[in-house]
Amino acid sequence: MMLIDCPWCGPRGHVEFTYAGDATVKRPAPDASEAAFADYVFLRDNRRGPHRELWHHTAGCRRFVEVHRNVLTHEILGTSAPEVSK
């Protein structure tokens, strides 16, 4: 089990969290094109290596946490409050 250091609750096993995917995709402004929204919803870098992703601390504080994790080794390089869209 991975150990995720929730910025608010402290280090917890990853089963307390719900994975919420790539943290770098940002919802476009309302006036953005359909194509821009399609990219936001469907396309991912899916890099092999360090990956910024969101985990929701479902069994804890119910906050989204931004986790910087190497998806090749599962090593966590850091956690933080998520960077928000605006």
Place this chain on the structure above:
Amino acid sequence: MSLAYSALSLARHALTGHRHWPRAWRDPAPKPRYSVIIIGGGGHGLASAYYLAKEHGITDVAVLERGWLGGGNTGRNTTIIRSNYLLEPNAHFYEFSLKLWEGLSRDLNYNAMVSQRGVINLAHSDSQLDQFAHRGNAMRLNGIDCELLDRAAVQRMVPILDYSDHVRFPIYGGLLQRRGGTARHDAVAWGFARAADRRGVDIIQNCEVTGIRVENGRVQGVETSRGYIAADKVGMAVAGHSGHVAAMAGLRLPIESHVLQAFVSEPLKPCIDTVVTFGVGHFYVSQSDKGELVMGGDIDMYNSYAQRGNMPMVEHTLSAGLAILPMMSRLRMMRLWGGVMDMSMDGSPIIGKTPIEGFYINGGWCYGGFKATPASGFVFAHTIAQDRPHKLNEHFTLDRFDRGAAIDERGAGPTPNAH
């Protein structure tokens, strides 16, 4: 001595202590240029090369494999074959695949141990039976064999399941596809490799693609750990690593890579004859010819390129197993491993052209890759040879998401780990 495999040739070779069997496939050095390069020496890549040669007469083909043939998901899956899909594009595609499986061993002259012992999906409520009726009727309308079983019929086929009332999910019935079953995963890679090799395809192992050369919108060739190799056309069949490889060509895909674990028990005398799927618990099991119970569950739920998972999913999957097979409790889990899945945004594969001329993609298989192997190679070969999709993969295009033409079997939407 004859190159063909048969009981007779086996007996003849026995006389000379099997000292004269030839290589199953050659070990050629890469040529500077090929008409077609297939990236990925798994089942899909090898099948694509085989059908390029067999169906389209294109033999100036190289299959480039980073490691050893079948070392990706081909050699890591739970070997199930079936075509019990609801949506038409999937149904027709996987049914064609199942038909190819049925003649595969003889076509390849390599026993892939295609074992049509049946695949049962268990139902645990009336509403689930209704859903299965929906899928089953759709399958039959699509010309696919399928039966809806009541509890007693399931019990006759798989007596070892728990039919007592002291269970969380009592068995109401099931959806059976008799023509479904299993095949020997390694043999699929080796059989396609040998058959393709004999038609002149170069199979090159330990050759990692490190770059894809594209000039004015057209693919030129690939950089590899063994030097640059030019090609008129390049097809990628690296499911699990599609995101990584596509990025070399500057493409972003509607795919995330996730790890899926599988387990085997110690070998036992036969106790389960069919493939049993317990959907509510995300658990499925079959028994290998060696006697091991081969089990799988759900993905670990987070992006991963590591071919290993974590205990929580092992725990959950095996509790699910015990929920329907309490007799497994005292058996032992002997080996566990993980494979990296291309989880697409609608749970269906992507096979077709890309925005780059001469560059083709075959990926996004989620868990469905193994059973698709022959058909995937068949239609991918067609797509590469003709530069247009075969009828069976015309819906599996890369641009279907922009067009709003997703093929979402589960209705889970653009959430890869939910498919």
Place this chain on the structure above:
Amino acid sequence: MTERFRLASGGTAIDRARPLSFRFDGKRLTGVAGDTLASALLANGVRLVGRSFKYHRPRGIFTAGPEEPNALVGLRRGDRHEPNTRATMVELYEGLDAESQNRWPSLRFDVMGINDRLSPLLPAGFYYKTFMWPPKAWLTYEHYIRRAAGLGTAPTARDPDRYDHRSAHCDVLVVGGGPAGLMAALAAARTGARVILCDERVELGGSLLRENRMIGEETGAAWARRIGAELGTLPNLRLLTRTTAFGLFDHNMAGLIERVADHVATPPEHVPRQRRWNVRARQIVLATGAIERPLIFAGNDRPGVMLASAARAYIHQYGVRPGSRAVVFANNDAGYRTAADLAAAGVTVAAVVDSRIADASTGTTQLAGIPVLSGHAVVSTDGRFGLTGVDVAPLGEGSAVRRIECDLLAVSGGLTPTVHLHSHAGGKLAWDDARLCFVPSTGRATVRSAGAAGGAFGLGACLAEGARAGAETATAVGFSAPAGVTAPAVTDEAVRPPQALWAVPARAGKASKRFVDVQDDVTVEDVGLAAREGYVSVEHLKRYTTLGMGTDQGKTANVNGLALMAQLRGEAIPAVGTTTFRPPYTPVTIGALAGREIGLHFMPVRRTPMHDWHGAHGGHMIETGLWMRPRCYVRVGETPDQAVRREAAHIRNAVGLVDVSTLGKIDVQGPDATEFLQRAYANGWANLPVGKARYGIMLREDGMVFDDGTTSRIADKRYFMTTTTANAAPVLMHLEYLLQIVWPELRVQVTSESDQWAAMALAGPRARTVLARVVEGLDVSDASLPFMGAREAHIAGLPARIFRISFSGELAYEINTPADHGLALWEALLAAGAGEDIIPYGLEAMGVLRIEKGHVAGPELNGRTTAEDLGLGRMVSAKKPDFIGKHLRERPGLKDESRLRLVGLVPVDGTSKLRPGAQIVADAAPTLPGKSLGHITSTAHSPTLGHSVALALVSGGATRKGETLYAAYFLEEGGATVPVRVVDPAFVDPEGKRLHG
């Protein structure tokens, strides 16, 4: 039968004063406390214990530890039967009952032994080359192959034992309680760090118990016992014996299995058979020791051929003579130690066969009265069910074969460090040419190997490395090492380097097999065949020959196989590489992995506040997404289906009460609550007054319908949102995502109130009459509480929120009360309705009513339908600048007129039954494969219309109104298609008179 091979004295593990009786293949034997099944069998002179996997060759006890490939037995009987159990790891207990496996009819006479004779036809991978004719015959061949394969037989009954889980956290985890592990644990614990030490055996000491070594003035065993006792007194150290660390996972999570009660016939009450520990360690010391490799020569698999380390272990640990007359065969100095120990135990040692050429520089070890044959090798063996003798010849030129009678052949091919856990953690291995083994190289910074596990085979080195590892890991996590924990000085005698001897060359004309993997019967010739055919990568070798694929996972075989392949490829061993070690280190009981979340607790059950009432009043409870809900309430003499029809009809004519507590309920509060709903829902919320409810639809960002439900404005800045039962959790998380990530500027809090409220719907023409009787201080007339009104009031003295909304299409009130009052309110309403003939109704009648009204639910909200598909397109706001789903719902594929869209269907003949899941087709008799026009999603027998009605998703949808299509149910043999007419989905009261009544 007496233990004629039991030594008069010695045995660090056993207690001669406590005899135990046990059975093997039905034969009664005796052993002593401390024995393993293997040592007890050897003490009784039992040598033949099993049959091999493929050729069914007679096999004996090959090792004394977890690496055992041969001595696998079926332990215990009936519902406690455990197949494939390693006799070397089974602690003997009174009444132990074991049987041999993979033989029929008996161990001595096994018909499948014929495979050994047929072996020329069964080389590695033979099955890939044949069984392809006639077509489809494979299933038949396979039937017999499957019966020949497999090992033990699985039990068929439910396991009566329990398996617990628990988690533990520590600063330092030490795996292995041998000399290195003991020193590591002591050194780490003395710093005050939280330490866990686990060892898979019953007693600490590891090799010290199996070898004749002194530490200072003490025997190794005595020293281990003393240190173990000291560790037992340290409060910050947890000692776990009989505990195997089976896997090392991400972020230093180690999986341990403690065999709490495997050493007794049945576990005491409340005591688990096994306990799985999830240990999170900041630092890990792997002191897992090493495993000896066998040597490979013709007939190296016979009962009586045994690892030299095992022979010594049986003498020192169990006081058992592993044979009477022995030959020792080694490529390293272990042979001499073994010979000396055997001799000391009264075993005649006929010869030490050392494959190395003795020369002046190295010389030979001299042992009193024991001939040493340097530069020699064992070239073949005899004995059908047990070794009777060996042929020895010089290596290389000249083959003066000499025959030596013996019943024991102790072999040593050198040591392989046990690097499994290091490898699980992603650690790499390096080949050491001097020691001829793989040793850990790079790996996780917080995981280190010590002692033999790291390639330090000398006792002195093990002790020193252990002490260092313990101190350094503890200091690495912030503890300071006190002085005084130093390893006892033990000088390791100089050893002459081992010499590679991967396989003794086969002798011309001798066909006898040389086994690389004895469990799976993989021979040197099989490896050769794999190389010849191009299966040269380690993984191909393994998969093609099944080398290392048995229950022992090749612990004694992998390195030899690898080395042979390297030879055949003419490459160095590192160039060939090594297979990845995957968990578990040794096989793990599945029950122990599953733990307590089994049976009725496989998944937790959710109960509404009225749960028990339903059960007590004939409710047929069914599971829907963890919740238990009443499908219907069956009366005496009624079938469930009749009950459903009765309930549905009754609601249309009188009144009923249904438990809807499972609906998701979310408190949406804050200054920007209204704006938030505007963006989260597809329809508009700008002008909803306080005290009013509104039906809302939520889309996914891709434009598909996500969820629906009614949301009420209960205060200026506060809304009470409801969701479908299935989506309660996903919707809440979706809203949290929007507020935390997408629109953090919106000041809104969302909180689940699903468990806070009991909810029930009072529905039917007489609903108002019933409510009026018990409601306090609220005028429930249509004028005061119109359709879509929301009020707070007291009912029968209980606080309640009353919403005049209707799923059934009847005059209805959805009433919420704080959950602890749920049952009281439920009973109060039923009491109040007694005069109005009120009934409770269930999930299915509710379904019938909503289908009659054409309301969509789960089967229609299938994740592939848009608002337009469901006939809700008009609700979607065209004015709002932004809302979730707005931007992708215009994609062509979602606007296509041929999409499957909601319609109603009725049987043309007015009588036929429509069934959910039927396909909709254009022809009465479709040819297959045929074209689907859609499918039936929900059906009901309409009590109002008196016939079957269905909701369906049909291509073209409403444009087909009036058309006749066909409902096809192929799954029923001879099931004819049913002509259906396409109608509006609102079958009953389309104008909504009843609910406005």
Place this chain on the structure above:
Amino acid sequence: MAERRSALADAVKPGVYGAAGPAGPGIEIRELGPLTVVQVAAFDADRAAAAIGEALGTPAPSARNGVATAGAAAVLWTGPGRWLVIEPESRDLASLLRQHCPSDAATVTDLSHARAALRVEGLKVRDLLAKLSILDVDPTVFPPATCAQTQFGQVGVLLYCRLHDGFDVFLPRSFAVSAFEAVIDAALEFGCRVS
């Protein structure tokens, strides 16, 4: 105030269960209630914490997993700017808090009926929690006057450490019976008195 019927009304059956050690049961369990549980969720954590202080006499804890007590009331930190105020049912706590918390600083939600509560004590209580959860329950990590939200298996729970050997366990109401059964099952090996 109307009589309340807890989710565990029928599940809690007083008695001694499981192993009978010489030292008596290692675990003592009793249900708490009826309780008032009110959530305060802040847009402005400092103002909200202060407002809670005005209402109860003790400011809300700002430290992660912190607990502050004011008479019979305990204020449990459940996230950044989020607290649960828990006390035996006696007054209209929600209204009291709403009076003190400006609506632009925090929201107030009454969750009194959303949970069932157990008081679990005894020498083996930390061993019990180690069986049920994956938290590090060592006293140095989880000392008295702190709380943590985690899960027992798949059920989310709130743990409040009151004493070295005493915890209050809050279970979601709909899962309460299922979770309670799991707690008792886990306690059997230590011996368990339910009162």
